[in-house]
Amino acid sequence: MSSKTDTKIVKLGDAPKARPHHSGWRDWLGVVPFFLFVALFVALPSLTLLVRAFLDEENHLTLANLAGLLKSDILNAYWVTIKISLATALGGGLLGFLMAYAITVGKLPGGVRSSLLTFSGVASNFAGVPLAFAFIATLGRTGLVTILLKTLFNLDLYKAGFSLYSFWGLTLTYIFFQFPLMILVITPALDGLRKEWSEAAANLGASSATYWRKVALPILMPSILGSMILLFGNSFGAYATAYSLTGGFINLITIVIGSQIKGDILYNPGLGYALAVGMVIVMAVMMAIYYSLRRRSERWLRQ
Amino acid sequence: MAETMKKRSFWSWLWIILGVLYFILPLYSTFDFSLRAKKGVLSLVSYTNVFKDPSFWKTIEFSLIIGIFTIIVSIILVAPTAYWIRLRLPQLRGMVEFISMLPFVVPAIVLVFGAIRAFSGAPFYLTNTFFGTYVLLVAMYVVLALPFVYRAIDTGLAAIDVRALTEAAQSLGASWSTILFKVIFPNLRVAIINSAFLTLATVIGEYTIASFLVGIKAFGPYMSLIGQNRTYESSSLAIISFLMTWGFMGLIQIFNRGKVDSSSLAGAR
Amino acid sequence: MHTKKMFFVLSIVVIMSMLLAACGKTSTGSAADSDLVKAAKAEGSLTVIALPHDWCNYGEAISAFSAKYGITVNELNPDAGSADEIEAIKANKDNKGPQAPDVIDVGYGFGPQLIEEGLVQPYKVSTWDSIPDESKDPDGYWYGDYYGVLAFEVNSDVVTNVPQDWSDLLKPEYAGQFALSGDPRASAQAQMSVYAAALYNGGSLDDVQAGLDFFKQVNDAGNFVPVIAKQATVAKGETPIILRWDYSALADKDTLAGNPNIAVVYPKSGTIAGIYIQAISAYAPHPNAAKLWMEFLYSDEGQNIWLKGYCHPIRYNDMKEKGTLDAEAVAKLPTFDGPVAFPSIDQINAAKALIADQWMSVVGADVK
Numbered sequence: 001m002s003s004k005t006d007t008k009i010v011k012l013g014d015a016p017k018a019r020p021h022h023s024g025w026r027d028w029l030g031v032v033p034f035f036l037f038v039a040l041f042v043a044l045p046s047l048t049l050l051v052r053a054f055l056d057e058e059n060h061l062t063l064a065n066l067a068g069l070l071k072s073d074i075l076n077a078y079w080v081t082i083k084i085s086l087a088t089a090l091g092g093g094l095l096g097f098l099m100a101y102a103i104t105v106g107k108l109p110g111g112v113r114s115s116l117l118t119f120s121g122v123a124s125n126f127a128g129v130p131l132a133f134a135f136i137a138t139l140g141r142t143g144l145v146t147i148l149l150k151t152l153f154n155l156d157l158y159k160a161g162f163s164l165y166s167f168w169g170l171t172l173t174y175i176f177f178q179f180p181l182m183i184l185v186i187t188p189a190l191d192g193l194r195k196e197w198s199e200a201a202a203n204l205g206a207s208s209a210t211y212w213r214k215v216a217l218p219i220l221m222p223s224i225l226g227s228m229i230l231l232f233g234n235s236f237g238a239y240a241t242a243y244s245l246t247g248g249f250i251n252l253i254t255i256v257i258g259s260q261i262k263g264d265i266l267y268n269p270g271l272g273y274a275l276a277v278g279m280v281i282v283m284a285v286m287m288a289i290y291y292s293l294r295r296r297s298e299r300w301l302r303q
Numbered sequence: 304m305a306e307t308m309k310k311r312s313f314w315s316w317l318w319i320i321l322g323v324l325y326f327i328l329p330l331y332s333t334f335d336f337s338l339r340a341k342k343g344v345l346s347l348v349s350y351t352n353v354f355k356d357p358s359f360w361k362t363i364e365f366s367l368i369i370g371i372f373t374i375i376v377s378i379i380l381v382a383p384t385a386y387w388i389r390l391r392l393p394q395l396r397g398m399v400e401f402i403s404m405l406p407f408v409v410p411a412i413v414l415v416f417g418a419i420r421a422f423s424g425a426p427f428y429l430t431n432t433f434f435g436t437y438v439l440l441v442a443m444y445v446v447l448a449l450p451f452v453y454r455a456i457d458t459g460l461a462a463i464d465v466r467a468l469t470e471a472a473q474s475l476g477a478s479w480s481t482i483l484f485k486v487i488f489p490n491l492r493v494a495i496i497n498s499a500f501l502t503l504a505t506v507i508g509e510y511t512i513a514s515f516l517v518g519i520k521a522f523g524p525y526m527s528l529i530g531q532n533r534t535y536e537s538s539s540l541a542i543i544s545f546l547m548t549w550g551f552m553g554l555i556q557i558f559n560r561g562k563v564d565s566s567s568l569a570g571a572r
Numbered sequence: 573m574h575t576k577k578m579f580f581v582l583s584i585v586v587i588m589s590m591l592l593a594a595c596g597k598t599s600t601g602s603a604a605d606s607d608l609v610k611a612a613k614a615e616g617s618l619t620v621i622a623l624p625h626d627w628c629n630y631g632e633a634i635s636a637f638s639a640k641y642g643i644t645v646n647e648l649n650p651d652a653g654s655a656d657e658i659e660a661i662k663a664n665k666d667n668k669g670p671q672a673p674d675v676i677d678v679g680y681g682f683g684p685q686l687i688e689e690g691l692v693q694p695y696k697v698s699t700w701d702s703i704p705d706e707s708k709d710p711d712g713y714w715y716g717d718y719y720g721v722l723a724f725e726v727n728s729d730v731v732t733n734v735p736q737d738w739s740d741l742l743k744p745e746y747a748g749q750f751a752l753s754g755d756p757r758a759s760a761q762a763q764m765s766v767y768a769a770a771l772y773n774g775g776s777l778d779d780v781q782a783g784l785d786f787f788k789q790v791n792d793a794g795n796f797v798p799v800i801a802k803q804a805t806v807a808k809g810e811t812p813i814i815l816r817w818d819y820s821a822l823a824d825k826d827t828l829a830g831n832p833n834i835a836v837v838y839p840k841s842g843t844i845a846g847i848y849i850q851a852i853s854a855y856a857p858h859p860n861a862a863k864l865w866m867e868f869l870y871s872d873e874g875q876n877i878w879l880k881g882y883c884h885p886i887r888y889n890d891m892k893e894k895g896t897l898d899a900e901a902v903a904k905l906p907t908f909d910g911p912v913a914f915p916s917i918d919q920i921n922a923a924k925a926l927i928a929d930q931w932m933s934v935v936g937a938d939v940k
Contacts, residue, residue: 027391031399034384038402041442042449045417046409073932095325098318106315116319118552121500122545123326124451125508129530130333130541133804137332141748141797142809144332158748165798176329179322184497185455191493192462223458229404230454237407240510248755249798251932255755257410259928263653263758264679266928279408287401336808342831412656416663423667430669514649515660516671518619528650532626532827534804 053273065274074275077253078282081236084167084252088174089231095175096182097224103183104190105198117187120180127177128240135173135245139164165246173245174238178231185230189223221297229290233283253279330545337538349535353543358525363507363547366522369437370506373444374499377452380445382495385456386487389465403453406446411511418443419515436516443512444505451501459494463487496559500552507548608867609641611860617644618861621660621673622652626823628718629881636877637868643861646670653758654678661691661853673853674862679760680847681920683714692851695863697870702890706916707847714851717869718883721912722761722768722843725821727812729832735813737840738772738786747794751801751811753820757928760846765815766931767915767923768844777915780923784934791935798935807832817846818906819882842911847886872896879905 056062068074103113126134138145141158149155163169193216201211217224239254248255253275259265260272340349353359388395406414422429422439429435468490472482488495513521519528526544530537612618618637625631634645648671649656657676664672678686686692687709694712707716726734731749735741741750754762770776770783790796801811803824809832816824818836825834850869852862868874875885876898882905891897915923 027387030387031384031392031395034380034399037380037442037445040421041418041446042402042405042409044421045414046405048417048420049409049413095318095322099322102315102318106312106318108312108315108319112319114553114556116322117497118500118549118556119326121497121504121552122548124501125504126541126545128508128510129527130537131329133538134329134333134541136799136805136810137336137808138329140808140810144335145328176325179325181451181501184501185451185458187497188455188459188491188494189462223461226400226454226458226461230450233404233407233450237410239410243755244800247752247798247800248757249932249935254410259755259757261410261412261659262656263755264655264760265756265758265763265924267655267658267682267685269655269659273413276408276410276413280405283404283408284401287397287404291397336804340831412659416659419663419667419671420665423664423669423671430667430671432669436669436671510651511649514651518646518648518670519650524650528625530802530804531624531650532803532823534802534807534828537804 049273049276052270053277054270056270057268062270065270066277068271069274069278073251074253074256074278077251077256078278080167080251081253082282082286084171084174085232085235087171088178088235089228091171092175092178092231093182093224093228096179096227097186099179100183100186100190104187105193117184120183123180124177124184127238129244131173131176131241132244135164135169135176139169139172165249167250170242170246170250173241174235178235181234182227182231185227186220186223189220193219218297222294225290225294225297229287232286236279236283330542333538334542337535337542340535340539349539350543352533352536353529353540358519359540362520362522362525363544365517365520366507366513367551369440369444369521370503372441373448373506374502376441377445377448377502378456378495378498381449381452381498382456382488382491383483385453385460386465386483389457389460390469400453400457403449406449411447411509412515414443414446415512415515430516440513440516440521443516444502444509447509447512448498448502448505451505452498455494455498455501456491459491463490492559496555499555503552503555504548507544608860608864612643612858612864613641615643615858615861617646617670618858618865619646619648619670619672619674620865621648621657622650622654622677623647624650626820626827627881628720628819628878628883629823632880633869633874633877636873637865640868641864643864648673654682654760658682658686658689658691661855662689665855668857672855672857674856674858675865676851676853677717677848678851679920680716680849681917681924683709683849683917686851687713691854693854693856693859695852695866697866699870699887699890702887703870704886704889706914707849707886714849715870716847716886717850718878718885719845719847720817720819720883721838721845721908722764722815723818723821724835724837724839725806725814725816725824726835726837727806727809727832728835730809730812734835734837736837738769739841741790741795741813742793743795744793746813748797749811750790750795750813751797751799751805753801753814753816755800756931761815761817761820763924763927764844764846766927767920768815768839768842768913770923771844771913772839772841777913777919778922780926781930784927784930788934796935803827806834822882822904822906836906838906838908838910840910842913843908844913844915847914876901 053065054061054063056064099116102108103116137143139157140146143164146157149157164173197215198211201215206214237254239258242250242252243255243258248259257272257275257279260268260275337349338345338347340346384399388399418439419430421427423431427435429439465487468486469482472486477486508523508526509521510523510527514524514527519525522544526537526540529540620634623630623634625634634647637643638645648660652660657673657678660671660673661676676692692713696712697715700708700712700715703715709715724735728734731746733745735743735746740746752762752765753759756762756766766783766787767780768783769786770780773782773786775782787796797811799805799811801814805811806814806824807828818838821834821836825836828834850866852859852866856862869878870887872891875887875891878885879888879898879901884905885891888897
């Protein structure tokens with residue numbers, strides 16, 4: 001670290017104490033650029049969403065669009081979307097965590113680490129039509145793996161009841177971009193686990209499992225939760241992959257919204273926007289759950 | 304200790320191999336399909352067709368450049384903010400996290416049309432010039448990348464003791480910019496680089512916003528145009544874009560290679 | 573002396589009037605008004621949307637237009653649906669930049685809505701009279717451009733016994749092989765597929781329920797694959813039988829060039845036609861370029877470009893009489909003598925509502 005002045009000799013007692021900080025107005029200055037940006041480029045464009053959710057086709061105020069949220073097939077669509085987001089957040093989160101563990105604590109060679117990180121970068125956004133086709137080419141009826149299993153092990157996946165064009169098929173496909181996202185986001189946290197801690201635990205006689213249960217996981221829990229909520233959101237808002245793979249046959253809310261505001265057939269943007277407002281509400285609820293979980297896990301860390 | 308090390312190594316390799324399989328199989332299936340453009344033989348003709356298309360080079364160059372600007376703006380916007388909130392305004396953390404998740408639930412098509420409505424007329428007139436349009440495009444991409452960038456950087460901040468570092472630096476007389484760029488950022492190196500990867504990947508493949516702001520000048524709409532009616536080329540294009548983006552990220556990694564391995568102040572290893 | 577002068581003056585007058593008459597003729601008669609061309613060139617560019625290059629050979633139309641008049645064409649979102657195009661006009665009302673579409677090409681059923689919401693401006697091309705009355709708005713706000721007919725697109729390398737009719741789709745030999753090329757709640761092609769199935773399986777133009785029932789039967793028989801089929805999935809063999817507009821199927825056949833072999837078959841009992849319509853945006857930043865584009869598309873040259881893309885241009889019958897059709901392109905167009913239904917706008921909109929409402933419950937995947 002360089003400093004402009006000569007290093008002062010710091011006597012004990014000179015160091016600023018950790019004290020509860022009351023935010024003065026100058027502190028708020030620091031976040032002005034961010035909030036300005038958000039106001040301009042997130043809030044302003046999203047305003048249409050909120051406004052048009054309450055307008056009908058003649059531009060009169062109405063609650064009919066919001067009432068449309070309560071229809072059973074719409075509620076079902078929200079539920080299915082939440083389910084698939086939870087499944088892929090947990091599945092992708094677990095796989096991603098284990099791989100991130102392998103390249104950090106697991107001490108695999110640096111080359112493996114950097115290639116995995118860069119590869120995860122690309123894979124985390126490999127979605128939509130190309131991903132759907134990649135999985136069709138792998139696990140579809142004429143897919144590579146399907147045919148391999150048939151010829152090598154005499155196992156006919158589709159006769160056994162598996163279908164790529166189902167909830168679980170879509171989950172498998174989503175996980176492809178979920179777990180690399182987890183890897184990228186959780187790696188810094190795993191890097192932050194100090195060797196000294198595991199060594200100290202070992203010196204005190206703790207097994208590796210105990211160390212993880214009582215030291216490492218509690219420390220990592222806020223970050224793990226944060227990453228999982230990111231995965232949840234990522235899956236919740238996904239559209240192109242689901243549309244290409246399931247043709248709208250699985251009733252996801254993004255596809256229902258899409259059919260109202262895009263496409264050639266229906267065109268009820270008011271309802272579409274109301275549905276999107278519904279998504280914001282669901283997201284808010286999920287985040288509230290996430291906060292309470294994280295607060296509990298951070299309690300351990302507060303000095 | 305050696306036993307645990309060996310066991311750990313085994314499991315580590317196992318998970319990596321499983322993960323790599325998960326990655327490789329779908330990509331390999333696409334690759335295999337892309338080689339079958341000529342009936343009965345394996346050939347690279349679908350690849351040469353893509354490389355011969357001048358639009359391919361123009362659009363990928365365009366999107367790469369937009370991507371670089373988006374990375375820069377994203378990090379400059381988000382990293383200091385996330386740091387400041389952790390340090391001084393923890394009560395805002397919840398709200399900022401919620402805001403950072405909004406781009407997931409507001410459909411891209413609403414964002415782009417909302418942005419056009421808001422910025423095409425008075426007083427901004429952003430869409431009347433190409434430069435203005437590109438500014439708007441970068442801004443929208445920063446919004447799209449926000450969830451990933453914020454989370455990656457926030458996780459990185461969680462792993463270091465922000466308060467202690469700041470106070471230590473302050474007690475040595477460091478100014479805010481010194482603290483930010485010479486103390487905090489170096490400790491966030493991995494998080495920042497990972498954010499850069501996520502941002503670049505988001506920009507290169509993005510379709511909806513680009514298609515309404517700049518049309519087929521960007522790589523996403525170009526891929527869609529090819530994908531509509533050129534089966535084999537669309538598969539080879541998917542593989543090519545994957546490899547090129549991977550290569551570009553590798554460059555970013557190398558660019559920072561010198562400092563990745565050196566021990567950072569508060570990170571482990 | 574006087575007579576000579578008078579003769580001279582008279583000659584001048586005659587010559588002048590002849591010249592004036594000749595000038596007058598060119599400015600009102602031909603397909604491209606030179607004033608319009610000048611104004612369009614002054615504007616310099618045209619913004620289009622939702623025009624994939626292989627859809628009705630739009631790629632050639634765009635490059636031919638651009639080359640002929642030196643006008644740059646900005647192409648927005650080639651994948652846009654009709655609703656996207658309408659939203660784009662609405663969002664760009666105040667925008668004179670290259671994001672505002674000048675011209676749109678949307679589904680037949682959207683015509684009345686375009687007028688109601690004030691999104692389009694009227695323009696009658698010089699060949700207006702040769703456009704059939706049912707396919708255009710009398711005031712010139714929108715006008716049909718081309719139509720296609722629904723057909724089976726079959727990967728005949730995988731499916732050796734090519735299905736010939738609707739009822740064949742129920743046969744057990746086609747298990748897991750049939751798919752639609754879109755979601756009937758969002759894609760005109762898919763919706764018309766259900767509509768067509770209704771017509772030839774017990775329903776009528778005003779009763780679409782039979783179409784839904786038919787697809788339920790196909791699904792129950794295990795022949796239906798719930799994925800959006802594209803050229804790639806057909807070529808891969810994953811969805812070897814699909815329902816497509818014949819022009820798209822024929823374009824696919826050309827692109828794939830035997831790898832694999834594609835058979836394009838019209839269902840014997842009959843099929844349905846789908847018309848698309850053109851219009852100029854009321855807020856077009858380049859109205860003259862837009863009008864010139866329309867003149868180009870509705871000229872013999874433009875109509876023949878669409879014909880080359882296997883679409884039936886809307887002036888087909890007129891050009892056939894006048895003998896201006898491109899003979900080579902006509903020869904490549906497959907003929908079909910069976911019944912082809914042309915539903916009206918009201919019928920289409922009624923069918924839309926029912927199909928969109930019922931589709932999931934009739935055919936939807938049962939998600940636990």
